[in-house]
Amino acid sequence: MSEEQNLMLAKLERARLALAESRTLPEVKRIRDIAEAARVYAKAAHLSRESQHYASEIALLASRKAGEIFSRLERKPGQRRDKPAAMTAGGSEYRKALEDSDTPERTAQLWQKLAQVSEKNVNKYIASCRELDEDITAAGLLREYGIRLPRFKPPKMRSGWTDTEIQEGERLWRILEEKRRERASAPPPTIISEGFRITAEVQQAASEIIKAGHRQLAAKRHPDMGGSTEAMQDLNVAATWLRNLIQEGERAAA
Numbered sequence: 001m002s003e004e005q006n007l008m009l010a011k012l013e014r015a016r017l018a019l020a021e022s023r024t025l026p027e028v029k030r031i032r033d034i035a036e037a038a039r040v041y042a043k044a045a046h047l048s049r050e051s052q053h054y055a056s057e058i059a060l061l062a063s064r065k066a067g068e069i070f071s072r073l074e075r076k077p078g079q080r081r082d083k084p085a086a087m088t089a090g091g092s093e094y095r096k097a098l099e100d101s102d103t104p105e106r107t108a109q110l111w112q113k114l115a116q117v118s119e120k121n122v123n124k125y126i127a128s129c130r131e132l133d134e135d136i137t138a139a140g141l142l143r144e145y146g147i148r149l150p151r152f153k154p155p156k157m158r159s160g161w162t163d164t165e166i167q168e169g170e171r172l173w174r175i176l177e178e179k180r181r182e183r184a185s186a187p188p189p190t191i192i193s194e195g196f197r198i199t200a201e202v203q204q205a206a207s208e209i210i211k212a213g214h215r216q217l218a219a220k221r222h223p224d225m226g227g228s229t230e231a232m233q234d235l236n237v238a239a240t241w242l243r244n245l246i247q248e249g250e251r252a253a254a
Contacts, residue, residue, distance in 0.1 A: 005047050012054050025069050025101050032062035040233045056136035067111030106224045138228045214239045
C-alpha cells in the first residue's frame with residue numbers, strides 16, 4: 001500500500017472516530033464533507049478500492065446521522081417548552097438548522113430517509129457492497145430496503161414570454177439550425193490507420209455531446225432532484241475526464 005493511501009486511510013479513521021463523538025449538525029456535516037472529498041479524490045487518483053469504500057462508508061454514516069439530528073427537530077415554532085425562546089424565534093428549530101448549516105431542504109429530506117434504515121441494516125448493506133466490490137451510496141441503501149427517494153416538484157415555468165425573449169429564442173434557434181445543416185452537409189472524417197481523424201468539427205461535436213449529456217444526467221443525479229451528492233460528483237469527474245481526453249486529442253492532432 002502506497003504512502004498516499006496510508007495517509008488517506010489514517011485521515012478517514014480520524015474522521016470516523018470524530019463522527020462517533022459528534023453531537024451537533026455542523027460537526028457531522030464537516031465530517032461528511034471531509035469523507036466526500038476523500039472519496040472523490042481517491043476515485044480520481046485511482047487509489048485502492050478499500051480507500052474509496054472507506055470514504056463512501058463514512059460519508060453515508062455521516063449523512064444518516066445528520067438525518068437523525070434533523071428528524072428530532074421541531075417543525076413548527078412555539079410548540080416546545082423545553083427550549084429557550086431564542087432557539088425557535090423567527091421560525092422552527094428545523095428551519096433554523098437548515099439555514100445555520102446551509103443545507104438544502106431536499107438534501108435534509110434525503111438524509112432523514114437514510115435515518116429510517118436501522119443501524120443493523122446499514123452495516124449489512126455496507127458489508128455486502130464491500131464483498132461484491134460495489135459502490136456504497138445513499139441511493140443504493142434506500143433501494144436495498146425499499147425506501148423511495150424524496151420526490152420534488154419541478155419549478156414552475158412562467159406563463160408567458162416577452163417580445164425580447166421570443167426574439168432571442170428565434171435567434172438562437174436559427175443559429176442551432178444553421179450549425180445542424182453545416183454538420184449534415186460536412187463530409188465524413190477521413191479514416192486512417194489509427195481510426196477517425198480528430199478534426200476541429202469532431203472536437204466541437206464531442207464537447208457539445210459532453211455538455212448536453214452532463215446537463216441531462218445532472219437533472220437526475222443532482223441531490224436537489226432526488227439524486228445524491230456522490231452521483232453528482234461522479235458525473236462531474238467523468239465529464240472532466242472526457243474533456244481532458246478531447247484536449248489530448250487536440251494536442252495530438254496539432
